[in-house]
Amino acid sequence: MFLSNWRALSAPVMMAVVLAVGCGESSTTQSIRVDGSSTVFPISMSVAEDFRTDHPDLKVPVRASGTGGGMKQFSAGDIDICNASRHMTDSEKETCKQNKVDYLELVVAFDGLAVVVNPENDWCDCITIEQLKNIWRPESDGTVTKWSDVNPDWPEEELKLYGPGTDSGTFDYFTEVVCGEARASRPDYTASENDNALVRGVVADKGALCYFGIAYYAENKDELKLLGVKADGECVVPTEATVRDGTYAPLSRPLMIYVNKKSLERPEVAEFVKFYLANAGKAATEVGYVPVNDEVAAESDKLLSEALPKTDKKGT
Amino acid sequence: MSISQHSDGRPYAKFASELFAWTCGFCTFLCIAVLGLLLWNVVSFGWDSLSWKFLTSWPSMKPANSGIWAALVGSLYLIGLTALFSVPIGVGSAIYLEEYAPPSRWRTLVQINIANLAGVPSIVYGILGLGLFVQMMMLGKSVMSGALTLTLVVLPIVILSTQESLRAVPGTIRQASYALGATRWQTIWYQLLPASLPGIMTGVILALSRALGEAAPLVAIGAATYVSFTPQNIFTDEFAALPLQIFNWAQEPKKEFHQLAAAGIVVLLTVLILMNAVAVILRQRFSKKIRW
């Protein structure tokens, strides 16, 4: 008797409990929604975490659907802040205009792509963009297999390539800048998101060549040899300074956040963006990017304070 | 020819037989020892990271501050909802197949279908969830989507184990009940279900343990990587889950995250062991009440 009653009761009780707890107010009404580039994600997440210690009641869910996915939501007005590792495309700007989404573009850090080789590689100190293109473009699959294929002065060492995976922003960026088209790359390289795997690979192969974010190089600089990159002018080695002032080109890029101006009307969003700009430098260094220089920082602050609702104009 | 003469023709037969026995024993040993060793390594590696702070913090970019709270709560939500859906549907299906459906080609087809569903990789269920719950039903990447997908994953297990338990109840009980004028449903509700309860509970807990450890369907429906809140609204909010969190940490290159993953595994295994222990206890407790 007890048995059947117990069983009969438990289901509705469990249901009631789950639904009661689970049907609370949707968390997104009071949260600051951030989404977008997986490259900028670590910075935003770091800032969001620090922000939470000061404002434990505010929710800042940070997602990394990719710049494209983030832009889609941003231009539809679904999210407050879009992390971006590239500028908005014209069609995205169009969509924003159509949906009456007015936005701010704020640069929060710089990212550099380092090209590294095995320390025993003594024939190459500087590589040109042309040479990189020759190595990495899709047609080179199977044809460019030795260092001597790229430059006859170089030895006939077999070329072993490493790089980030195809779903990373770094990959998109490198291929666009070097090969001319995003995602155009030869497929026969060892792809990995795991920088440890890439570093191990480069260290083991005398003829290895790898590109990844400058942060990974910084963590493993004792084991790798960094190449300078020559575009049109001189050979530039990526350092914090050269990335920041733009001389390390074209393999350095700005990392940005796009902020919906309408969201700035909410005090918590305004607070968060201010906090972001103030702490982006610290977060960027922690994560391994290059903080912005003072000029750019001042520019961003100015843009922000102009965009804030006039009644809420406080100093940064 | 006598037996001893027969054996003399094969001087190494006895030796070969012994060797074979030892080889098989070695296999068994290998089986258990390797797995035991690996698990021991995980547990000892992760033990250091286990702390109250770890259990109650949100995930973070800094390993030292990372915790598993969001994943733990998310998993509990998922399991609760999965149980809510899979138990009635699974037990109901099993009851229908065992007690109501007349033996026919139709029934055989359904049985075969269920057996096949049990062997479908869980990621395919995730794809089904992606197409059906996330997109068509517009539930997005919410706890509800995750729970519904997991329900489909574990449904075959619940159905099959409930069927086994129902079959184990002797036919005489049914006959006696009908003889006294009970309807089919009365027989089921008052006789068969209580009698097969231990087996059903074991099956349910087995299924839920499986659901707890499944990450593939959740990845397929796109569950978020970084969640720093517990879901408030199950129909819209995203969630974290224990196996997903372990998966994410294991993919990170830094060693500190690997240690966190190990600690997460310890938490996951602890919950699984607890669930199985509960199953064993419940089974024994209710088995006592049944006397054929």
Add this chain to the structure above:
Amino acid sequence: MATATPKVSALRSSSGGVKYRAAVELIVHSLLLGCAAISIITTVGIVLILLIESLPFFQEVSVWEFLTGTKWSPLLKPQHFGILPLFCGTLLVTAGSAIIAIPIGLGTAIFLSEYASSGFRDVVKPILEILAGIPSVVFGYLAVVFISPLIREVFPSADLFNAANASIVVGFMILPTIVSISEDVLRSVPRSLREGAYALGATKLDVTVGVVVPAAASGIMASFLLAIARATGETMAVALAAGNTPKMTFSFLESIQTMAAYIVQICQGDTPADSLEYRTIFAVGLALFTFTLILNVLAQWILTHVREKYE
């Protein structure tokens, strides 16, 4: 003893009671039928979703190219959509895991069934059941942290994540399946067969290998197939352990990608919905589902139809 007697009082009710009970029966019957139908709906749902969502994909990429192309690079330009590298990777990992699991599993099953005492069996079988319940991510982690460095010590030229890494852990994952089913089948071989062989002067080896195992062969084969089917669909461990490079190779020391691991990779990324790349999820899912279905159906058929007649 409430469970022993039916509730008689409910039966002797007013004249309206019969109609009420009939109504309840009808409702219950329909509800339960609905429940059972859900399992059919699930299968239909899986097939429908896979087909419907991959249809646009196959309008752009021919089925022939999909099934026979040797390059898989949907996320790179120029795009290639030949599934053979993924299929090759799946076969490699499955074969590797079978090489590990089948001998060890069969050996363990034989030991448990023929040599071990029932006390030993009572301890080992639950342990194996527990091991069967360990989630895939745990094995993936083990591969990343423990197995991978081990492989690199023995083969320094191996990629950091490779097929051998995945094969080893998947092999251990499917071991309990082989052991439990094979052991059940071996034990169900009648004693009379064994005793007859002993009576003819056979050693235990002769009896086991010459009589018992062949008698249980079909069940053992079925257990192998079920385990292999499981290995094929293994996702999380392989996604962590095997690297993520689709390529046609038969080397265990290279980084490869299986069908299931590809689906995980692309679902983790940020491909926009309704794009061609997104639809590869469903196309590859369809291929995977079909493959495991064939294996499972085969295994089930063997288990139920091919039975040794013990006379």
